[in-house]
Amino acid sequence: MSNDRKIRVLIAKPGLDGHDRGAKVIARAFRDAGFEVIYTGLRQTPEMIVSAAIQEDVDAIGLSCLSGAHMHLFPKVMELLKAKGVDDILVFGGGTIPDEDISKLKACGVAEVYTPGASTQDAIAFVRDNLTRK
């Protein structure tokens, strides 16, 4: 990646969940840390998120879900990315997510999952250190 291009992150709210506090806070924290942030707004289908990610040419996607539907929505995003031949966007997630689901989500390609109490600085550092796009 060239030095003059900011890292682009899509913060996305999949599904019907309206809890957007975390998504907005993380979006702002990334922006303050010098990232280019695109926030999708609420009620996005996995299809809409993947198409926005491709269109906006993002380096990372942050998925936020607090409705308990993460086990359907996050893997669906991963599946659609794969189907589109996209394998270099770093996907991370956050929400009210039980520990046992975190390992399952990681197994299908979600790089990291944050639960309530997580630090925005940890997420920012993680994304910086783990970007796969060059």
Added chain:
Amino acid sequence: MTFDPKDLQHLEKDKARWEEQTLGSHLERAPERSDPFTTVSGKPIRRLYTPLDVPNLDYPEDLGFPGEYPFTRGVQPTMYRGRFWTMRQYSGFGSAEETNRRYRYLLEQGQMGLSVAFHLPTLMGYDSDHPMAAGEVGKCGAAIDSLQDMEVLLRGLPLDKVTTSMTITSTAAVAWAMYIAVCEQMGIAYDRIGGTLQNDILKEYVAQKEYIFPLKPSLRLVTDTIVFGSRHFPKWNTISISGYHIREAGATALQELAFTIADGITYVEEGMRAGLDVDEFAPRLSFFWDIHNDLFEEIAKFRAARRLWARLMRERFKAKNPRSWMLRTHSQTAGVSLTAQQPYVNVARVALQALAGVLGGTQSLHTNSMDEAYALPTQEAVTIALRTQQVIAHETGVTNTVDPLAGSYFVEALTNEMEEGALEYLRRIDELGGMVRAVELGFPQQEIANSAYAYQRAVERQEKVIVGVNSFVDETERRPIPILSIDEALQQRQVERLALLRKSRDKDRWNRAMDDLRGAALGNDPWGKDLLMPRILEAVKAYATVGEIIGLLREVWGEYTELNII
């Protein structure tokens, strides 16, 4: 009946002397831990409160007696000496059958009222077989698609004895119609049906974000339920004006109070615009507060809210019935304060928050369960949460007298500042053209987003200590706790149930009911006058589903698009 100015002058001198002689040398030897000290909302707190901090406190004007204007000390004359608050655990998950079993269990355990949690598709007006419902069925609450599900949800429950709260807003009219229809089947007369509908649409645009329609038709629907309720349901609170979600979205205690009261003002104005006398419906307006970690700030918020609302209702809206002046409230401990780290510690947080709610004079209370940073609670976790309320009620003694903290210089000063701060926000909102306009402009949304971000930064900079999160961290202590999981096969069962329902119901009755509703929704009658509620009730009885009824209204009214605010 205020302090004598001469006494205050004397006290001021004495305080200066104390600062010089006693405090000064002490601070040199032992400096304080922090500067400034602030509440969880970031409000600075002084070292010491004395009469100098409440120089104009006028007992009869500002506090009065419980059960009387301005209700600062509580809405009932005896408060918890008469009866405790209603212990009402918000609950619902999976299927109607499972949730019905949980309700029976909670009632057996001493719970005093029901509180229905619906799953997101119901809240958003989609049936379980809609593509948007994929993965969401039964997750955040019970899957209720039609009257058929509601019949199962409420089977065998003593609806003539307990009151039921339904946490639902955009689709509240449909859920209420279903509840009424089940009560009719049970032979319970309208005037004996007691409960509360959340129905506070403004806070959806501001914070909770479960909006569907644009603001105007949404307000029309809410007003319609207020009109319908005021005519037929004397024991039903048609709206629960909710600060809870505003706070959870990141607002400070003051913003929660101010924006919620501003929403309340709007509903009063809409009700009056629909031709109702303020005293016809204001007694059925109820409120819902969040109870966060800062004990005294929360208590002050409850007390200020009662006084502020009483004054507004009497002075601004000229209400004459004392019941119209009375701010009755449900409250819930702050979900957002629960930590995923060291989850057992949440039991302590919840207990202290619940104590604040009780000292604040709540009428009804939900205590969160320790496992809710992960998922909906298990039965064991809910039982501990309910027992926490029972301990406060029966063991602590705080219920023995009314408003025990009144007269504390600190609590009264905080109460005053809370009321003054809220009035300042109300003035700004009035200047913008009222709350509806303020919401259209994104004013409360931006204020809340700013506060949420400021709070997060304060936590990450260690300016605020969260035990187990940024201090006293002990990863080895993070033991797995039991988590409730929802049966993934439920969605398929609901889909099959819906298919069967659509085949077996009376098609003609369904057609007639839906046509009738469409006509009413299209109508341009004065606000609230064409009464959508009776038509929704008929559609529900014809076994029209939530998705069908709301789908029709979506077609007629369109959908709301949110401003992109971060």
